[in-house]
Amino acid sequence: MQRQFPTRPFARYADDAVVHCHSQAEAEQLKTALEQRLRECQLELHPQKTQIVCCNVTQQRDSGLAKKFDFLGYCFRPRLVRSRQGKVFVGFTPAISPNAAKRIRQRIRQWQLNRQTSLSLEDVAQGVNPIITGWINYYSAYNRSALYPVLRHIDYHLVKWVKRKYKKKGRYVAQAIAWLGKVAHHQTELFAHWRFGVRFPAG
Numbered sequence: 001m002q003r004q005f006p007t008r009p010f011a012r013y014a015d016d017a018v019v020h021c022h023s024q025a026e027a028e029q030l031k032t033a034l035e036q037r038l039r040e041c042q043l044e045l046h047p048q049k050t051q052i053v054c055c056n057v058t059q060q061r062d063s064g065l066a067k068k069f070d071f072l073g074y075c076f077r078p079r080l081v082r083s084r085q086g087k088v089f090v091g092f093t094p095a096i097s098p099n100a101a102k103r104i105r106q107r108i109r110q111w112q113l114n115r116q117t118s119l120s121l122e123d124v125a126q127g128v129n130p131i132i133t134g135w136i137n138y139y140s141a142y143n144r145s146a147l148y149p150v151l152r153h154i155d156y157h158l159v160k161w162v163k164r165k166y167k168k169k170g171r172y173v174a175q176a177i178a179w180l181g182k183v184a185h186h187q188t189e190l191f192a193h194w195r196f197g198v199r200f201p202a203g
Helices: 026-042 097-113 121-139 146-167 174-186
Strands: 010-013 016-019 069-071 074-080 086-098
Touching: 016 069, 086 097, 086 146, 097 146, 121 146, 146 174
Parallel strands: none
Antiparallel strands: 010 016, 069 074, 074 086
16 A cells, blocks of 8 residues: 555554545556455455445445445444534444444343342442443444444343332333433433433433
8 A cells, every 4th residue: 555555545453444545446446456465465355345435425326336334343324414503414424333333232231230130230330331431432433422322222221120129119111210210310420321421311
């Protein structure tokens, strides 16, 4: 890249990379050059993951190219964006990818919070907050609202915890949600995602 395409913005992490080009023809030329160079190193581009993507939202319909791509846990695709002046338009922007969101939900299920009834709510928070904070710090850098539905799964599992730990407070789902909402209202700092603004309303 430094020798033959020094003017092309190039981002790489491990074996994932993104290269920005001005046109489809330029992208195809670069792809051919990369394939040749990798063959010299006894390597190859991944046949399914390697693709040319049209990032210009006004040209996507007629380009015949892919319209989105994933990179480092983010999905880049057309989204509604609000400018600083308040104008809404379609931009090509990143947000947490569906695959990354799926992995987070799986991790939350693995915690089995509903089984941690021997712990207090403070103990539960202390155990999971470092992980939640890491997710927030990484995935909220762009389009933070896309992370909200993922983090809500934590409270859904906390509701199950309430139902098992407190028979009277959690006899019904609505009761458990209302109780958890009151706690979140009075102890906003308890969970990292509550501080982030993802919590049930005070019941």
